Amino acid sequence: MGLKILGAKCVLLCNPNFDIVPNGGVLFEGEHILEVGDYATLYAKYPKTQAHFYKNALLMPALINPHIHFEFAAQKNNFDYGSFEGWLSSVMSNRSQVLKKAAAHMQRAVGEQLMQGVGSVGAISSYGIDRPILKESPLRVVFFDELIGANGNIAPAFEAFSKRHALSLECQSPKFTPAIAIHAPYSVHKGLAQKVLSTHKSPVVSTHFLESQAELDFLKGRGGYFKDFYAKHGLSAPHYESPLEFLDLFQGQKLLLVHALFANKAHLQHAKNIAHPTLISCPRSNRLLSGTLLDFKQVNKAGVKIALATDGASSNANTLLLEELRTAFFALNIPLLEALPQILLGATLHASHALGLKGGSLQAGFLADFALFGFHAQANLQGVLHWLLQTRRVQSLYIGGEWVCGSKRGFKAM
Ligand code: MCF
Ligand code: FE
Numbered sequence: 001m002g003l004k005i006l007g008a009k010c011v012l013l014c015n016p017n018f019d020i021v022p023n024g025g026v027l028f029e030g031e032h033i034l035e036v037g038d039y040a041t042l043y044a045k046y047p048k049t050q051a052h053f054y055k056n057a058l059l060m061p062a063l064i065n066p067h068i069h070f071e072f073a074a075q076k077n078n079f080d081y082g083s084f085e086g087w088l089s090s091v092m093s094n095r096s097q098v099l100k101k102a103a104a105h106m107q108r109a110v111g112e113q114l115m116q117g118v119g120s121v122g123a124i125s126s127y128g129i130d131r132p133i134l135k136e137s138p139l140r141v142v143f144f145d146e147l148i149g150a151n152g153n154i155a156p157a158f159e160a161f162s163k164r165h166a167l168s169l170e171c172q173s174p175k176f177t178p179a180i181a182i183h184a185p186y187s188v189h190k191g192l193a194q195k196v197l198s199t200h201k202s203p204v205v206s207t208h209f210l211e212s213q214a215e216l217d218f219l220k221g222r223g224g225y226f227k228d229f230y231a232k233h234g235l236s237a238p239h240y241e242s243p244l245e246f247l248d249l250f251q252g253q254k255l256l257l258v259h260a261l262f263a264n265k266a267h268l269q270h271a272k273n274i275a276h277p278t279l280i281s282c283p284r285s286n287r288l289l290s291g292t293l294l295d296f297k298q299v300n301k302a303g304v305k306i307a308l309a310t311d312g313a314s315s316n317a318n319t320l321l322l323e324e325l326r327t328a329f330f331a332l333n334i335p336l337l338e339a340l341p342q343i344l345l346g347a348t349l350h351a352s353h354a355l356g357l358k359g360g361s362l363q364a365g366f367l368a369d370f371a372l373f374g375f376h377a378q379a380n381l382q383g384v385l386h387w388l389l390q391t392r393r394v395q396s397l398y399i400g401g402e403w404v405c406g407s408k409r410g411f412k413a414m
Contacts (some may be wrong), residue, residue, distance in 0.1 A: 001030045004401070005051035006370060007039030008059035010379035010387075013362045014348040018341035022379035025051075026059065028368040031174070031400045036362045052409050054395075058375035058387055060344075061360050061367075062119025062397060064351035065321045066142075067206070067258050067280045069312030070123055070130040073109040074101035079314060081288040084212035085225040087315065092233060098314070102129050109319055110137045114405045116321045117371035117394035122206060122256065122280075122309070122355050124181050128164045135171045138404040140369065142355045143168050144181035144206050147188055147196050150235045154192040161196055175400065177203060177356070184208040185246040186218050186226055189238045193249050204254040204356040206280075210243060210267065211259035212290050219243045243267050250275045256354050258282070258309075260299075261290050268302040278305045278354035281346075283328045285311035296332050296342070307351035308343060321347060322391055329388060340385055368401035 004027070011024030013036065025039030027046060035042060043051055075098045080090040110133060113121060120140040123130060126148060134141045145165045149157035168178035180202035182193050197205070210216055217224035219240055230237040240246045243263070247270050255275040259282065260268070271277040281294045299306055308328055310319040317323075325343050332339045352360025352367075359367035372395045377383030396406035 003029050003049040005049050007053040008057040010058045010375050012060035014061050015361050026362050033366050033368050058373045061348045062369035062371045063117045063347045064120040065118050065309050066122035066307050066351040066354050067309035068121055069314055070106045070109050071102050072312040072314035073105035074098050075313045084289045087289045106133050115393050118321050119369040119399045140175045142177045142179050144179045146181040146183050148183045149192050150238050152236050158195050179204050181206040206256035208258045209260050210262040216262045244270045247271050256280050261286055268304050278307050280307050280309050282309050282311035285315040289315050305350045306346050307354045308346040370398040372396045
């Protein structure tokens with residue numbers, strides 16, 4: 001293994017302070033970072049180390065995409081955009097066609113993540129089709145077996161889920177962490193969710209929550225789109241007294257609350273009281289399905305951390321995380337220079353924390369997952385802003401201290 005140092009003209013620590021270190025470096029061994037600081041000082045302290053300094057590069061923790069559905073990677077024009085109701089109806093009619101083509105597209109989607117500088121993903125798996133590809137990929141994966149099942153007869157759904165989850169548990173490794181997702185209030189029977197969550201321990205739990213007005217109406221017993229939905233599809237309707245009762249399923253859990261577009265202060269406060277939530281915002285998916293974006297100001301005020309994700313090709317134009325971050329940067333309702341650190345921490349430190357990983361930041365003891373990008377500006381906030389506007393693909397990517405893609409400059413033993 002041995003000690004290694006990577007250095008670059010501009011280093012983004014992605015620590016809570018969002019410090020930028022000009023001519024910085026990171027010392028690591030195997031999977032973990034040992035020390036971070038000025039490159040020349042680090043090299044003087046550890047002169048026998050294999051080291052490389054990238055003159056025109058930005059070094060940061062590898063990006064993290066905490067919510068993506070690889071199984072829907074083949075979606076191009078099969079699902080309807082413009083309303084959540086229209087989208088869900090089209091998913092019900094056309095998903096089998098999309099899933100049939102999955103194999104050919106999932107590998108490409110994995111490559112796309114790596115090429116964007118993404119080292120870790122939170123993969124939502126409804127069927128387990130994506131498991132072998134993700135297990136074999138260089139990505140660090142938190143693999144969420146997703147529970148779906150509205151019917152009151154919970155035993156068969158529980159058995160099927162447990163079998164699927166057991167296959168994921170067999171794949172567990174330092175880079176593959178099995179976990180559980182509860183799809184959404186409108187698609188999961190309360191008793192089934194309770195049984196799954198009380199039987200299987202999960203390091204983190206993910207759920208789609210209040211993505212649409214229709215879902216809010218459903219949880220408030222106000223009828224609307226979901227009133228006829230179940231009869232139409234030969235299903236029975238799940239029942240929750242309120243959005244708060246759905247959140248009560250996640251007592252004590254580390255929780256990824258995905259979307260929460262229609263969550264109010266009381267919902268966010270309740271999530272904080274009973275669980276350890278991070279809100280996962282997928283701006284392009286929200287715009288395409290529900291028409292609007294998350295009110296970051298309100299969520300910041302509630303003291304809930306936000307991470308950013310692409311969602312799947314099922315509700316997006318593509319799953320390019322850098323494009324997602326740029327969209328957020330243009331569209332958020334907060335001052336530009338406050339948005340920049342919030343977005344970059346949302347795809348590093350906060351995303352890592354949400355997934356229960358110790359990464360997403362260049363700090364001693366954290367994962368040695370690094371992304372290097374071409375960088376020709378000044379090593380300051382303005383330079384980083386221009387980099388975010390321009391950057392299209394990673395220059396090199398390291399996961400667990402190992403080079404995985406992009407240009408490989410041999411470390412020089414100096
Ligand atoms: O996050 C988006 C929109 N909200 C809900 N579900 C999904 C999203 N992208 C894909 N999905 C999947 C979900 O995992 O769509 C299906 C599930 O398999 C909906 S349930 C019929
Ligand atoms: Fe999703």
